[in-house]
Amino acid sequence: MLAFPAVISPTASQKGQQTKAAIIDAALGLATHIGIEGLSIGAVADIAQMSKSGVFAHFGSREELQISVVREYHARFEAEVFFPALSVPRGLPRVRALFNNYISGAVEFDDRPGPVRDALASSVRTWLSAMTRAMEQAKECGDLCADADVTQLLFEIHGLILALHYDARFMKTAGSVQRALTGFEHILAAHISRPAP
Amino acid sequence: MLAFPAVISPTASQKGQQTKAAIIDAALGLATHIGIEGLSIGAVADIAQMSKSGVFAHFGSREELQISVVREYHARFEAEVFFPALSVPRGLPRVRALFNNYISGAVEFDDRPGPVRDALASSVRTWLSAMTRAMEQAKECGDLCADADVTQLLFEIHGLILALHYDARFMKTAGSVQRALTGFEHILAAHISRPAP
Numbered sequence: 001m002l003a004f005p006a007v008i009s010p011t012a013s014q015k016g017q018q019t020k021a022a023i024i025d026a027a028l029g030l031a032t033h034i035g036i037e038g039l040s041i042g043a044v045a046d047i048a049q050m051s052k053s054g055v056f057a058h059f060g061s062r063e064e065l066q067i068s069v070v071r072e073y074h075a076r077f078e079a080e081v082f083f084p085a086l087s088v089p090r091g092l093p094r095v096r097a098l099f100n101n102y103i104s105g106a107v108e109f110d111d112r113p114g115p116v117r118d119a120l121a122s123s124v125r126t127w128l129s130a131m132t133r134a135m136e137q138a139k140e141c142g143d144l145c146a147d148a149d150v151t152q153l154l155f156e157i158h159g160l161i162l163a164l165h166y167d168a169r170f171m172k173t174a175g176s177v178q179r180a181l182t183g184f185e186h187i188l189a190a191h192i193s194r195p196a197p
Numbered sequence: 198m199l200a201f202p203a204v205i206s207p208t209a210s211q212k213g214q215q216t217k218a219a220i221i222d223a224a225l226g227l228a229t230h231i232g233i234e235g236l237s238i239g240a241v242a243d244i245a246q247m248s249k250s251g252v253f254a255h256f257g258s259r260e261e262l263q264i265s266v267v268r269e270y271h272a273r274f275e276a277e278v279f280f281p282a283l284s285v286p287r288g289l290p291r292v293r294a295l296f297n298n299y300i301s302g303a304v305e306f307d308d309r310p311g312p313v314r315d316a317l318a319s320s321v322r323t324w325l326s327a328m329t330r331a332m333e334q335a336k337e338c339g340d341l342c343a344d345a346d347v348t349q350l351l352f353e354i355h356g357l358i359l360a361l362h363y364d365a366r367f368m369k370t371a372g373s374v375q376r377a378l379t380g381f382e383h384i385l386a387a388h389i390s391r392p393a394p
Contacts, residue, residue, distance in 0.1 A: 121367055155364070155376040156383070159356030162363060166355065170318055179352040186353070190383060 020058045020068075023048050027069045028076075036066050077123040082130060091143040092188070094134045099157060102127060103164055103180050128154060148191040156187050217255045217265075220245050224266045225273075233263050274320040279327060288340040289385070291331045296354065299324060300361055300377050325351060345388040353384050 026048040031039055040062055045055040059065040085097040132154055138144040160183045167176035223245040228236055237259055242252040256262040282294040329351055335341040357380045364373035 124367075151372075152376055152379055155360050155373065156357065156380045158363065159358075159360035159380065160353065161356075162359035163352050163356035166359060167352070170321075175348075176352065179349055182349055183353045183356065186384070186387060190387075 024068050024072050028072055090137040091141045092138050095138050098131050099184050142193050144191050145193050221265050221269050287334040288338045289335050292335050295328050296381050339390050341388050342390050
């Protein structure tokens with residue numbers, strides 16, 4: 001991290017925000033392993049190498065800590081998966097970006113119980129909507145066949161992501177990211193517009 | 198249920214087995230809604246319209262009840278999904294039967310926490326192994342192309358099942374069984390051996 005020059009040293013409030021962000025970061029990392037239900041002020045203090053009272057000063061309750069972690073998860077999902085894809089040109093490039101960003105980032109966060117699952121379900125809905133729009137645009141601009149069934153494509157593509165999550169969680173087989181990418185290209189290949197001969 | 202003629206009325210032991218089976222059946226139905234962790238002697242007595250002590254006479258503990266339910270789940274999975282498919286001829290017919298039996302039966306039981314999830318994971322592994330064998334056989338008998346990548350096919354097909362489960366749980370969209378079947382035919386179509394022209 002860049003040091004602040006002494007003349008514009010951070011205020012106490014800025015330092016507090018940095019500490020709070022560092023705690024949330026540590027808590028999010030912990031939540032990917034034990035689930036958000038397992039998060040407690042004490043457990044987070046341990047891995048953030050702080051006192052319990054230090055963590056408590058930033059989060060008045062375990063629930064507030066958990067809510068902050070879920071909010072951070074949403075923010076990262078949007079920043080890593082969603083927004084970068086929207087800066088890619090419409091059509092197949094954006095469809096591919098949405099898929100690639102998702103499978104390269106979200107594997108760790110698939111299926112924890114409770115609030116994290118709810119947060120995930122909400123992020124998945126955001127992603128499914130964005131992918132639907134991206135595929136409709138790909139049809140409009142002629143990248144995908146005019147008769148491509150977007151609902152069917154979305155179902156099949158979502159299946160690949162779920163299979164990847166399942167492999168990551170239960171099977172631990174090597175090469176599953178490549179299998180998801182190969183499956184994605186299989187699905188697209190059946191619907192890509194060919195130039196007239 | 199057929200009535201027993203009085204001359205061969207069931208023994209006390211047979212009646213006990215029938216009662217126990219009826220309790221497990223009720224408990225399994227309840228577990229699909231609340232998860233197996235939520236099963237208790239009291240809750241099961243309620244839906245089986247029995248006294249708690251009546252249920253307790255058949256299952257000495259909550260854990261024993263839960264284990265019986267998981268065992269029953271396995272048995273039904275094998276009876277409804279697995280064994281019927283093995284009586285269908287090898288090749289694509291058996292591949293299709295394994296897929297169709299799974300998606301028409303197992304939707305309710307996808308992703309409960311705890312022992313039911315473990316039971317499911319075990320059943321899914323059984324199914325994935327059976328599907329792998331069925332596809333290898335389909336290659337051997339010439340139904341599928343000799344160069345079909347069975348691991349890739351399995352990944353894609355499993356994805357369809359997971360997408361169906363996801364839809365059933367979160368999206369509640371109509372037509373998802375049909376989408377799974379359509380996706381399955383898309384995957385097979387790319388790998389079915391064509392007769393030489």
